[in-house]
Amino acid sequence: MIVCVCRAVSDRLIHELAAQGLSPEQVMARTGAGSCCGACRPTVSRLVQLARPAAHAERARPEQVRPLDAA
Numbered sequence: 001m002i003v004c005v006c007r008a009v010s011d012r013l014i015h016e017l018a019a020q021g022l023s024p025e026q027v028m029a030r031t032g033a034g035s036c037c038g039a040c041r042p043t044v045s046r047l048v049q050l051a052r053p054a055a056h057a058e059r060a061r062p063e064q065v066r067p068l069d070a071a
């Protein structure tokens, strides 16, 4: 799926760069996404946050998982 229409940047490319540890700003600088109309910038940032290795590690930490019945 194309995320940045202006620069034809795909979600796949954004995910690949984010998985290498690049920040949203670095992904945008590397790909050109967000450099024209800017409409894609929030989506690029969100995709990077979801794909970065630290985000996966954070989600996988068991001490941060609350039981369903915890109030």
Ligand code: FES
Binding pocket: 003, 004, 005, 006, 007, 033, 034, 035, 036, 037, 038, 039, 040, 041
């Ligand atoms: S859609 Fe990405 S800069 Fe316009």
